[in-house]
Amino acid sequence: MQPKLIYKGAEAEIYLEEWFGKPAIRKHRISKAYRIPELDEAIRRMRTSHEANMMHEVRKLGVPVPTIQHIDLESSTLIMDYVNGPTLKEELYRLSMHGRRERCASLGVLLARMHEGGIVHGDMTISNVLSEGGKLFMIDFGLGDFSKETEDKGVDLLLLNRAMKSTHYAFHTVLFNAFMKGYVSIAGEKQGKEMLHKMREIEKRGRYFERG
Amino acid sequence: MVLYCLGIESTAHTFGVSVATDKGEILSDVRDVYTSAPGTGIHPREAAEHHSEVAARVVSQSLTQAGIRATKLAGVAVALGPGLGPCLRVGATVARALSSYLQIPLIPVNHAIGHIEIGTLTAGASDPLVVLVSGGHTAIAAFSGGHWRIFGETEDITLGNLYDMFAREIDLPSPAGPEIEKLAQKSSGFISLPYVVKGNDVSYSGLLTASLAELRSGRRLEDVCYSMQEVSCSMLAEAVERSLAYTGKKELLLTGGVAANKTLQSKLSEVAKLHDAAYYVVAGRYSGDNGAQIAWTGMLALRAGVVAEIDQARVRPKWRLEDVDIPWRDEGAA
Secondary structure (H helix, E strand, O other): OOOEEEEEOOOEEEEEEEEOOEEEEEEEEOOOOOOOHHHHHHHHHHHHHHHHHHHHHHHHOOOOOOOEEEEEOOOOEEEEEOOOOOEHHHHHHHOOHHHHHHHHHHHHHHHHHHHHOOEEOOOOOHHHEEEEOOEEEEOOOOOOEEOOOHHHHHHHHHHHHHHHHHHOHHHHHHHHHHHHHHHHHHHOHHHHHHHHHHHHHHHHOOOOOOOO | OOOEEEEEEOOOOEEEEEEEEOOOOEEEEEEEEOOOOOOOOOOHHHHHHHHHHHHHHHHHHHHHHHOOOHHHOOEEEEEEEOOOHHHHHHHHHHHHHHHHHHOOOEEEEEHHHHHHHHHHHHHOOOOOEEEEEOOOOEEEEEEEOOEEEEEEEEOOOOHHHHHHHHHHHOOOOOOOHHHHHHHHOOOOOOOOOOOOEEOOEEOOHHHHHHHHHHHHOOOOHHHHHHHHHHHHHHHHHHHHHHHHHHHOOOEEEEEOHHHHOHHHHHHHHHHHHHOOOEEEEOOHHHOOOOHHHHHHHHHHHHHOOOOEOHHHOOOOOOOOHHHOOOOOOOOOOO
C-alpha cells in the first residue's frame, strides 16, 4: 500500500499507510518557514512527544485512543493504529435519533473521564472523535494538556457544542443534552451544572464564534 | 462639502493631535512624546504633566498644519481608553473643552480600534484578520456581528512589554524594540528559550524571565536579543496561522507600535503566504501612537452617529476593544 495523504492541517499531515502488514496512520508535523531551523525542530520534536504522552495518559483513564506503534522524534512523526470508521461528525448524519443520543452520551462519558482525570483535550470537536462499529476513539491530542481548571474544561465543552451546532443544526440540542447526560453520569450533577455555567460565561466573551 | 474631525491621543507616552477628513485624508499629525530616562519605565503622573504642558501648543500646531480654523471642525474625537488614567484625563479634558467651546460633538474613540482603522486605511485592507501589537496590546482580532472579536491574545504581558521590560533591566531606552532588533542582527548563535503557544494564545512572561536569566548567566546580549526576538515573533506567527486557518480570512493586517519590527513583519508575511492571504502592514509613520488614528476613527464614528454627552465622556483605562460597538463597518467577506 502506497502512503496516501488523507488530511492536511495547519500543523500536521496525516497519511494512511501500511505498518508491518497492517493499515496505520502516520502523523507528520510539518516544518514552518517562519521559524528558524533550530527552533522549528525543537518544537516539532517536543510536540510529537507531548502528543504521544497525552494519548498514553488518556488511555490509562479508560478513554480509547489509537494505539501508538512508533514514535520518530527525528522526523517528528507518530505512527498509530488505523481506526476503521467514520468521524463522529459523519456518523451522526446517518444514525437514528436513538443512535445519535447513544453516541453522544458515550462521548460524554469519555470526556468526563478525561476531565475527572485532570486532562483536557484542547480541540474538542466531533471531527476529532472516530467511531469504529460504535466504539468511540478520541484523536488529535496536539493541544491536550494536564489541567483541572474549570476554564479549560469549559472550553472543551464550548468547542464541542459549537461543532454540533454548526454541522447538525436541526438537532444539536438533542446531541448536546445527550452528551451532558453521559458527562454528568461520571462527573456528577453539581460539576455538570458548574461546567454549563462556565461554558456560557466563556461564550459571552464572544471569542469562539463560528467560522465562515 | 468636506467634513473635518480633530483627534486627540494621550493614552500613554504620546500626546498627538491630528485632523482627518471624511475622505480619509490625514491633513495634520503633530506629536510630542514624553521620554523616560533609560532604565526606567513610563511614569503615569510625569507623562500626564508632560501632556498638560504641551497640549495647547500641539492642538494649535495641528490646526495650522491642516490649514483650517477650529470653527470648521465637525467634531472632536478623543481616545478615552484603554490607557493610563492620568494621561487619558489630559486628552479628555482638552476634548471636552474644545467640544463645549466650539459647540461640536464629542466622539469617544477606543485607542485599539484606532490602531485597526488607521491600519486598514493606510494599508488598503478591507476585511482583514488583524494582528495588533503595541505596548498595551498583543491581540489577534477579526470583525463579526458589529464587533471586533478577539481570536487570540497574550495571556500575560504584551510583546511590547516583553521588549520594554527586558530593556529596562539593562538600561536601554524605551520603547526598546528598535534597539533590540539592532542588537539581534549582531548575534552569532541561538539560545533555547521557552516557547509557549496555547491554541491561539501566547504567553510571554516565562520568556522574559528566561531571557534575563540567560543574560545574567553571562550570555552575550546580542544572542539573547536575537533568541528572544525569534521565539517571541515565531510564537505570535503560529497563533496567527491558527487563527487565519480557522477564520478563513483572505487578508492579514499588522498594526500597532511593534508592527515596525522587521522580524515580525517577515514572519507574518510567510504565514499569509502559506494561507493565500494578502498581507498588509500599517504605514510606517502611523504604527506608533498618534492623533491620526483617533481623528480618522472619530470621523468614521461621527458619520455613524456615535457621539457622547460631555458629562458622560469619562476615561475608561480598561476599555476592551471587543466591547466597542462598530456601526460603521460592513460584515465584509465574513
